[in-house]
Amino acid sequence: MDAHVVEVKLSVEENETMTAHLVFRNKSGNSIYLNKQVVYYDGQVRNNYFEIENSNGDEIDYLGMMANCTRTPDEYILLQPGEEISSAISLKEFYELNKGNNYKVQYDAINPGFKDQHQPSMEMQSNKVEISY
DSSP: OOTTOEEEEEEEEOSTTOEEEEEEEEOSSSOEEEETTTTTGGGOOOSOOEEEEETTSOBOOBOSOOOOOOOSGGGEEEEOTTOEEEEEEEHHHHBOOOTTOEEEEEEEEEEOOBGGGTBOOEEEEBOOEEEEO
8 A cells, every 4th residue: 555645634723722633534546444543533542643842843742641552343444535534632631732832743643554454554644733832
């Protein structure tokens, strides 16, 4: 499977919770199975899939839980060619963001392979967004 067959668009609402909005779009001509944990399905955050740097280039700490991805069929969602799904999470709730600072934010994750469908792992990376908190 070609790299980057899933386009990820990131936008961040510069509000009290610093809400990150993600849109995942299947750019390929094939159906793709995405792991629900990796795409924050239903707003569930169980791992660190964001790279956040402050204006000094220092990486910001992730404060949430770190769970292993499962690879059972019920942990995947099917995305048809051209189809999109979206999710949103509060960055402030899971990252050590401080008021008065500027940050660069990017989503960067590996969607684990889905053996039942012979789909290999694939990297998914969003655009970078600069925000002020």
